[in-house]
Amino acid sequence: MSLDQFRLDGKTALITGGNRGIGLAIARLFGEAGATCVLTSRSQTPGLAALLEAHPDRYRWVQEDVTDPEAGARLVAATCEAFGRLDVLVNNAGVAANGNFHEFDDAQLDYIMGTNLIAPFRIARAAVAQMLAQGGGGTVVNVGSISGYVANKPQLQVAYNSSKAAIHQMTKTMAFEYAARGIRVNAIAPGYVVSDMTKGGIANPDWNRIWTENTPMGRFAEPEEMATCALFLAAPASSYVTGAILVADGGYTTH
Numbered sequence: 001m002s003l004d005q006f007r008l009d010g011k012t013a014l015i016t017g018g019n020r021g022i023g024l025a026i027a028r029l030f031g032e033a034g035a036t037c038v039l040t041s042r043s044q045t046p047g048l049a050a051l052l053e054a055h056p057d058r059y060r061w062v063q064e065d066v067t068d069p070e071a072g073a074r075l076v077a078a079t080c081e082a083f084g085r086l087d088v089l090v091n092n093a094g095v096a097a098n099g100n101f102h103e104f105d106d107a108q109l110d111y112i113m114g115t116n117l118i119a120p121f122r123i124a125r126a127a128v129a130q131m132l133a134q135g136g137g138g139t140v141v142n143v144g145s146i147s148g149y150v151a152n153k154p155q156l157q158v159a160y161n162s163s164k165a166a167i168h169q170m171t172k173t174m175a176f177e178y179a180a181r182g183i184r185v186n187a188i189a190p191g192y193v194v195s196d197m198t199k200g201g202i203a204n205p206d207w208n209r210i211w212t213e214n215t216p217m218g219r220f221a222e223p224e225e226m227a228t229c230a231l232f233l234a235a236p237a238s239s240y241v242t243g244a245i246l247v248a249d250g251g252y253t254t255h
């Protein structure tokens with residue numbers, strides 16, 4: 001046993017939504033852990049640009065809308081072209097929208113499910129096919145949510161919550177299917193994390209109070225606190241862990 005088991009030297013990771021928030025934190029940590037990384041998103045950010053400029057040999061960015069049905073195939077091809085292989089997939093890109101169930105319109109439903117469920121499904125399908133073709137196994141880390149377990153309050157977000165519950169189940173079922181072939185599939189289920197996704201709620205005094213009061217640790221997470229969870233699940237340190245949903249929520253779901 002050695003701390004090297006928390007490293008990703010010689011591994012290549014594909015990280016969706018790697019330009020900001022949780023995805024960018026994962027990209028930074030995976031790079032520090034020795035991985036080469038392909039990051040994808042629709043837009044650039046200053047944080048992403050700085051990372052690419054500082055470590056041109058370690059990171060590539062591919063502009064992609066993950067909801068495009070061909071995105072998975074293109075991303076896997078781009079990863080193999082850049083670094084010769086694909087060992088780790090982090091399905092992180094996601095979107096949220098609020099609304100009453102009885103008024104939730106189809107466009108929003110398609111947007112949430114298309115980004116949070118269908119896209120990760122297709123991208124993981126392409127990634128697993130590549131891992132099987134390469135031999136040598138691999139790891140998939142899906143980004144779920146406490147919203148896969150509970151109804152958030154005060155905001156109503158039935159489509160988002162349903163998409164994250166589905167990602168948890170996709171994680172377990174993929175883990176079952178590929179366990180014997182050396183591909184481990186796990187998920188993280190974050191509580192409230194400071195990011196663009198939550199900044200509106202954090203700035204709203206009522207939401208902020210309710211979110212904080214319902215989090216026993218009494219604070220929100222930083223994206224870096226999710227990155228360490230993702231690294232554990234991606235790295236050999238979690239060699240006997242598959243089909244797990246690692247809840248990292250400051251205690252939100254304990255009550």
Ligand code: NDP
Pocket residue numbers: 016017018019020021022023040041042043044064065066067092093094095115143144145146189190191192193194195196197198
């Ligand atoms: P952000 O809004 O900061 O980041 C979302 C990321 O997803 C961005 O990189 C964005 O890039 C990317 N993305 C969204 N849609 C697409 C698309 N169609 N194609 C490509 N990339 C896309 O949020 P977080 O960092 O907080 O969220 C990351 C993940 O964590 C999500 O899956 C979210 O559901 C989950 N999560 C977040 C929590 C939180 O409290 N923040 C709690 C629980 C789970 P771009 O817009 O440039 O395309």
